[in-house]
Amino acid sequence: MALQQFAPIAALIILAVVLTFIISNISTIFGPSNNTSRKTAPYESGMQPIGVGMRRMPVKFYLIGVLFILFDIEVIFFLPWAVVFRDLGFYGLAVMGLFFFILTIGLIYEWKKGALEWE
Amino acid sequence: MGCDNIINTFAPCLSSSLGVPIEIANFIGIFLGVIIVASFPLLVAIALIWTERKFAARIQDRLGPNRVGVFGLLQPFADVIKLLGKEDITPAGADRPIYNAAPVVSVVSVLLIWAVIPFTPIHVGVDLSIGALYFLAVASLGTLAIILAAWASNNKYALLGAFRVVAQLISYEVPLALALLVPVMIAGSMSLVSIVEAQAGMWFVVSAPIAAFLFFISAQAETGRAPFDLLEAESELVAGYNIEYSGMKFAMFFAGEFMHVFTNAVLMAVLFMGGYLGPFVDQIPMLGLVYLLIKASFWYLLSLLMRNALPRIRIDQLMLFNWLFLVPLSVVNLLVTALLLMIVREVGLAPDDPRSFVDNIPQTIVLFLGNAALFVVVMSMVRNRFRAQRLAETQTDDLLPATAGD
Amino acid sequence: MTFNELSWEALAFGAFTILTLGGALGVVFNRNLVRGAVWLVVSLFGVAGFFVLLSAPFLAAVQVLVYIGAIGILFTFAVMLTRSMTNLSERFNKQAWLSALAAVTLFLLILLAVIAPIFGEIAAPSSEVVATTEDLGVALVSGDKFVLPFEVASLLLTAAMIGAIVIAREED
Numbered sequence: 001m002a003l004q005q006f007a008p009i010a011a012l013i014i015l016a017v018v019l020t021f022i023i024s025n026i027s028t029i030f031g032p033s034n035n036t037s038r039k040t041a042p043y044e045s046g047m048q049p050i051g052v053g054m055r056r057m058p059v060k061f062y063l064i065g066v067l068f069i070l071f072d073i074e075v076i077f078f079l080p081w082a083v084v085f086r087d088l089g090f091y092g093l094a095v096m097g098l099f100f101f102i103l104t105i106g107l108i109y110e111w112k113k114g115a116l117e118w119e
Numbered sequence: 120m121g122c123d124n125i126i127n128t129f130a131p132c133l134s135s136s137l138g139v140p141i142e143i144a145n146f147i148g149i150f151l152g153v154i155i156v157a158s159f160p161l162l163v164a165i166a167l168i169w170t171e172r173k174f175a176a177r178i179q180d181r182l183g184p185n186r187v188g189v190f191g192l193l194q195p196f197a198d199v200i201k202l203l204g205k206e207d208i209t210p211a212g213a214d215r216p217i218y219n220a221a222p223v224v225s226v227v228s229v230l231l232i233w234a235v236i237p238f239t240p241i242h243v244g245v246d247l248s249i250g251a252l253y254f255l256a257v258a259s260l261g262t263l264a265i266i267l268a269a270w271a272s273n274n275k276y277a278l279l280g281a282f283r284v285v286a287q288l289i290s291y292e293v294p295l296a297l298a299l300l301v302p303v304m305i306a307g308s309m310s311l312v313s314i315v316e317a318q319a320g321m322w323f324v325v326s327a328p329i330a331a332f333l334f335f336i337s338a339q340a341e342t343g344r345a346p347f348d349l350l351e352a353e354s355e356l357v358a359g360y361n362i363e364y365s366g367m368k369f370a371m372f373f374a375g376e377f378m379h380v381f382t383n384a385v386l387m388a389v390l391f392m393g394g395y396l397g398p399f400v401d402q403i404p405m406l407g408l409v410y411l412l413i414k415a416s417f418w419y420l421l422s423l424l425m426r427n428a429l430p431r432i433r434i435d436q437l438m439l440f441n442w443l444f445l446v447p448l449s450v451v452n453l454l455v456t457a458l459l460l461m462i463v464r465e466v467g468l469a470p471d472d473p474r475s476f477v478d479n480i481p482q483t484i485v486l487f488l489g490n491a492a493l494f495v496v497v498m499s500m501v502r503n504r505f506r507a508q509r510l511a512e513t514q515t516d517d518l519l520p521a522t523a524g525d
Numbered sequence: 526m527t528f529n530e531l532s533w534e535a536l537a538f539g540a541f542t543i544l545t546l547g548g549a550l551g552v553v554f555n556r557n558l559v560r561g562a563v564w565l566v567v568s569l570f571g572v573a574g575f576f577v578l579l580s581a582p583f584l585a586a587v588q589v590l591v592y593i594g595a596i597g598i599l600f601t602f603a604v605m606l607t608r609s610m611t612n613l614s615e616r617f618n619k620q621a622w623l624s625a626l627a628a629v630t631l632f633l634l635i636l637l638a639v640i641a642p643i644f645g646e647i648a649a650p651s652s653e654v655v656a657t658t659e660d661l662g663v664a665l666v667s668g669d670k671f672v673l674p675f676e677v678a679s680l681l682l683t684a685a686m687i688g689a690i691v692i693a694r695e696e697d
Contacts, residue, residue: 006577008245010537011153012234016227019157020371024222027366028207040211042274043362049275057278057605059693061286064438065599066689068289070682071446072595075296076587077675078453079252080662082304085457086464088666093457095666099679100450106683107442113690116438217563249658252586259594263566266601270559289598309658 063115067107074103156233156244164377168195171377171423178427205366213363214271221268222364222371228260229378236385237312239395239407250311251303254386255296258341261375262288265360268372272363280359283434284343290441291340291347294333297449301330301456302390305486315394320470320479324391326486329452329493331391333445338383339422340441342376346429347437381419388414448497452490459489538578544571558604566597583658 042049077099085092110116169184169192176183184191209218234244235253247253262285269281303309305326306317314323324331340347361372388394392414395407432440463469463482470478548568555561569592576585664670 005245005247006582007533008149008153009231009234011149012157012231012244013227015153016157016230017223020223020226020230021219024219024368024371025207027203027205027368030203031206031366032204033206035208037211039208042210042212042272043276056607057282057602059606061282062599062602062606063689063693064286064290065595065602066686067442068293069591069595069599070686071293072296072591073678073682075255075293075300076591077665077678078297078300079303079309080583080658080665082300082453082457082662083307083309084659084662085304086307086461088663090461092666093454093461095672095676096457097454099676100454102676102679102683104447104450106686107446109683109687110690111443113694115690115693116442117435214557214560217560247582249582249586252583252590256586256589256594259590262594263597263601266598267559267563270601270605285598285602289595292594 060115063110067110067115070103070106074100152244157230160230160233160378160382161374163381164374165195165199167377167381167419168198170419174420174423175427178424199370202367202370207366207368208363210272210274210363212273214273217267217271219368221264221271222368222375224264225261225268226371226375226378228257228264229375229382231257231260232382232386235311236382236389237315237394238411239404240400241404242408243312246310246312249309251299251309251314254311255292255299259292261379262292268364269360272360274363277360277362280362284360287343287347287434287437288341290438291337291445294441294445294449295337295341297446297453298330298333298337299390300453301327304453304457304460311389311394315389315396317473318393319396319474320472320476321483322391322393326479326483327391327456327490328487329448329490330456331387333449333452334390335387335418335422337441337445338387339425340437342379342383342422344376344380344422345426346432348426348431380422381415384415384417384419384422385411387418392417444501448493451497452493455489455493456486459485534578537574541571541574541578544568544574546571558607559601562597562600562604565600566593569593569597583661 078096081088081092081096085096172194173183173191184194187193187197209215232254235247235250237243237246265288266281266285269277302314302317302323305323306314308314308317317323361369364372388411394414395411397406397410400407400410460482463485468481468485470482472478545568548564548566548571551564552561552568555564569588573585573588573593576582576588665675666672
């Protein structure tokens with residue numbers, strides 16, 4: 001069952017990857033290629049680049065990422081419930097409400113600690 | 120078996136009329152379907168570039184492209200040919216495999232969404248039972264492509280832009296997913312076909328306007344278009360994460376963005392405006408595609424208007440707007456809708472025949488009033504909060520001239 | 526099930542095995558941590574394929590959404606927080622032998638658990654036990670099944686969140 005449904009998707013993945021890979025590399029065939037060291041240098045509006053481009057990341061973005069995972073997983077848990085919530089009744093709603101309430105504490109904590117603010 | 124409907128009965132027809140083995144016929148059928156699904160958005164993207172440029176030009180009191188062909192209609196083709204002849208530059212110090220793979224992932228993540236979109240009642244790529252979740256899963260791949268593209272191109276500005284935009288994309292994925300849950304809940308299924316069919320009586324944009332609003336706003340943010348275009352804040356970041364890309368690789372990111380905007384419009388039409396539903400669709404299925412495209416064009420033009428009319432917002436405003444307004448609102452909206460739907464069912468107002476317009480009226484009125492009440496409550500909360508903030512600001516403003524004057 | 530379908534399934538199984546194991550090897554043997562994160566994504570994608578083969582499309586989509594779309598990005602973020610992300614000088618640390626021992630023991634135990642049932646009574650193939658998304662929704666909230674683990678999961682997530690803030694705030 002699942003295999004039959006997903007066979008076209010697998011075919012689409014393969015076709016899309018091959019197609020876009022070919023298209024994205026066409027200009028290496030048709031376009032000129034006379035690279036100079038100036039041309040391949042990182043583009044910084046004409047300034048001399050200082051230091052490497054692969055930098056470390058501010059920790060703030062990591063916190064956003066953790067917050068995202070929290071709510072992403074919440075969505076995952078909400079999904080199967082949303083399909084059958086009519087049969088589960090008010091009890092199911094209460095369980096989901098409690099689940100969300102606990103996560104909200106995390107969100108409020110992060111907000112109060114100033115993790116969402118950019119100084 | 121009639122051979123009038125090409126896609127669904129293609130394989131049996133081929134084997135019965137031409138004597139091709141059924142397995143090979145199936146394979147050919149899948150292959151053709153996949154090619155159609157994959158090339159449709161790519162072709163639409165070319166038309167979209169013209170629409171977008173004309174639309175932006177009219178808003179800015181310009182003419183837009185008008186030299187190549189009638190009304191400049193051939194301009195996108197000229198652009199593509201120009202891009203083909205551009206030099207493909209890989210910056211020094213770039214991580215080549217990742218640098219080359221990122222644009223591919225970016226486009227594929229959008230193309231894959233089209234596999235589950237119902238075009239007409241009988242033309243659906245795949246009617247997955249988890250269609251809505253599949254959309255979320257596939258769309259989240261694009262975020263990964265952006266951060267890897269920026270990191271692999273060895274450029275500080277690209278990386279700075281990517282940090283911002285990834286924070287933005289993952290943040291706005293939350294209200295997007297939560298808003299998506301409302302149609303799933305009303306329809307009682309994650310399959311996009313079932314969601315469309317559940318709207319035969321009433322479009323969800325009437326019974327769940329707040330969810331439609333949330334989905335539209337966060338989908339706009341997901342595409343990185345103004346007013347959420349922090350990724351290409353020209354004055355600060357040169358051009359954002361794709362700064363080092365040139366030629367067709369740059370065009371891939373560009374095409375991906377255009378297709379993403381239109382895909383979101385199509386999804387708005389499918390999830391909230393009944394997709395292919397319309398008069399006479401049962402008799403002539405291809406009309407469904409026309410209806411779908413008309414409905415999608417409405418949302419597409421609305422998103423273009425939003426892009427061209429609104430100024431860019433700052434990243435702190437962006438984050439606060441999402442986490443303190445959109446996310447709480449979307450969860451409360453979800454729980455309120457669930458509560459109302461259950462009350463409607465307990466009271467006995469739920470439609471006996473979901474496909475009948477009259478049967479749907481009581482439930483729709485309840486849901487709409489619930490949404491309106493929620494809207495009024497939330498807006499008055501926002502109003503009070505900002506009024507207090509303004510009052511505090513004006514008080515300090517009054518003090519400022521006095522101190523400055525001294 | 527015809528032989529044709531079976532062979533397609535076997536082909537897909539082989540492809541996903543290569544993706545999963547190859548990706549995992551890439552994670553372990555790469556000196557460049559960002560590339561390691563990319564290999565991890567490849568490996569996780571293979572696992573999503575296994576879920577499809579096991580007739581669990583919901584879990585496959587969750588695997589892509591949570592592990593690739595969320596954990597993958599968090600991993601990339603975490604890697605980009607480290608100092609020498611592109612050029613690790615040492616491939617093995619001091620506890621390499623200990624962890625190798627633990628990994629091999631664990632692998633043998635899992636292997637035993639997988640192989641042992643084959644020699645005993647053959648149970649129904651797992652692909653025939655199809656639990657739908659609806660069953661999952663009911664199981665998550667029903668009192669005699671998973672409602673307590675479900676609520677505890679939210680506590681765990683919140684604790685993780687608070688922990689992340691505490692660790693990150695110390696650096697300021």
